[in-house]
Amino acid sequence: MALIVQKYGGTSVANPERIRNVAKRVAKEFDKGNDMVVILSAMAGVTDSLLRLAAEMAETPDRREVDVLLATGEQTTASLLAITLKNMGYPAISLLGFQAEVVTDCNYSNARIVDIGANRIKTLIEKRNIVVIAGFQGCDADGNITTLGRGGSDTSAVAIAAAIKADKCEIFTDVDGVYTADPNVCSKARKIDKISCEEMLEMASLGAKVLHLRSVEFALKHNVLVYVRSSFNEEEGTMLVNGSHDYDMERPVVSGITYSKSDARITLKKVPDQPGIAAKIFTPISEANINVDMIIQNTRAGGQTDLTFTVPKTEFKRALEIERKVAEEIKAEAVWGDEHIAKVSVTGIGMKSHSGVATKMFSALAAENINIIMISTSEIRISCVVEQKNAELAVRVLHTAFGLDKE
């Protein structure tokens, strides 16, 4: 008998029939004697259509009020699942974010969970209720409704699992688990049975859309056992494990290949190579709340350098404008930007103990004449910026090169 948290994503609750399917899955575990807490997303497409509605009322809709609007999506699915379970004879009860005491900061649209008062959930479980909680939403200390940002229901689920000390947290989605690469791009991609939180963090932040980034941080920090599974079959899915101790010795050095097309790059040419110049270039960018990802600097002859960095594509125009002003001030020769780039990454906790991964990566790309524009690395990841048109090819080439192809 275990305490299980299950989270179902938007495609899993997209219509009444699928909600009935979810109810059956939940009931099956409950019938085995398990205690069940279920976290739900909004029906697929609902959040987008609510955002369109808000956009009809205002070009830049007030963020506090947008959160009030968006919260209706998960409120709807939570009540519908509770209605369905009750109708099947199960003791279900829905809780909204504020009722489940999911306390967040007041950063509307992208709030962070600061506390979960688990008492009400625990009391309901003790009375053998199936507790259905609206994901993605919380409330700040003043009782204002907040939302956790895209994919936030994953974070709701893992955070609640941590708060109530659940035995496991199952994230149900429309894919079988975490793959070695996006199967839509790489037909030879394989499902990964076990992956470390550290790897998952790198892969989530690099564009693997399976899990919300902060949910993995929560799993890592609070040691929550997380499974990613499909709600449309009975497959085992992918298990997230903490640290590398639980790993097979013979597992590959690289766990997965990811790519992202969400960045753009900006280059300042012939920047005077003086102390304090970098600060002049990046201070106005950070003051405009734009995140810089990669930075490279090439020293030229004659006390000048070229400086290139990447920003989210959505902030590209704003960043470019800022840098044009900066370039005038610091007397750089030119500023230009490029939106047609992609970042391809290899990730693996095995890199910590294996050398030669970078060499293998660069050689594999070179063999296909894929030009590398920028490079960045972490302890368990190497990323290369390439031309956008080469992104998919690069993924496939690296997938083969690192021995990840299925037989």
Next chain:
Amino acid sequence: MALIVQKYGGTSVANPERIRNVAKRVAKEFDKGNDMVVILSAMAGVTDSLLRLAAEMAETPDRREVDVLLATGEQTTASLLAITLKNMGYPAISLLGFQAEVVTDCNYSNARIVDIGANRIKTLIEKRNIVVIAGFQGCDADGNITTLGRGGSDTSAVAIAAAIKADKCEIFTDVDGVYTADPNVCSKARKIDKISCEEMLEMASLGAKVLHLRSVEFALKHNVLVYVRSSFNEEEGTMLVNGSHDYDMERPVVSGITYSKSDARITLKKVPDQPGIAAKIFTPISEANINVDMIIQNTRAGGQTDLTFTVPKTEFKRALEIERKVAEEIKAEAVWGDEHIAKVSVTGIGMKSHSGVATKMFSALAAENINIIMISTSEIRISCVVEQKNAELAVRVLHTAFGLDKE
């Protein structure tokens, strides 16, 4: 400078354009220096489609969960109006039922307001915010979401107006005000400029669909000045006044003619005329939670009587079944029912001081050969049950007879 509560119904917020229209009306009053609190219904049709969704999940959906579902309707319009006002440069903020501290009992789907903690609303008003509140919803003492029943947003508005001691409460709807009769039935119906709460109570409970019954009770009890107005024009509307002191001496004895087709009647024939028989007939009906409206009893010769009563049409079949069993027990000769009836009523506070109203009513109906099946009266109302096919004709005949026709 006044403190004004405005309530807008479903047709007034049916789409983005109408919500913008509401925002303009609110802004106009705010610009005059008035403090504004706005209560909203869900978009027209939304509550019904949510109920259909619930019905897809369960034949008898759990009432607590239905309330969670329905509450999304007003949450949506409240946030959209706040977004619109903010976009126009006004300091608007939305509050849901629980945030506005609208505390109700826990009678889901038909909860009654027990308290409104007006502090948060008042604080926001003092800071010159336009406070937009989701109508129809509240929460019980344990923080569960409740709804107030069909038309409940009217009650939200009047109750909030009472709690914050507003100078007036304007109920905006899709009609110009309260009419002497349904204009769809009686083309000579006139808008009433002033009507007493007592009359409005009788008319609301008799089928005039303009105002939620409990909202009028609140207005009467807490002495709230209520106006019923159209959100589609600038007409003055109808003012609800407390008591008759404020009345013109020459106003008509009868204020309005209403009708309702929502009842059915049940007759038990040849009931033994013994003490305790009435209790035997009505106890099982009240135990089944069925409301009985009118009762008449005709004594026959030989110690037998016929007993007729009316129940809501929706409960007709259930009541008939119950009475068939009762008839066997008490040895009544027969039970039969009739769903094709209508109740036509004349209402007027002037009746208190005028006699002859009943005679005039019966004569007018008789002159058109309309048979009266049952009669009931209150201090300010006379109702006749007639054949359903005669309902509209009866309304027109009485409208003319009591001098209500417009010139």
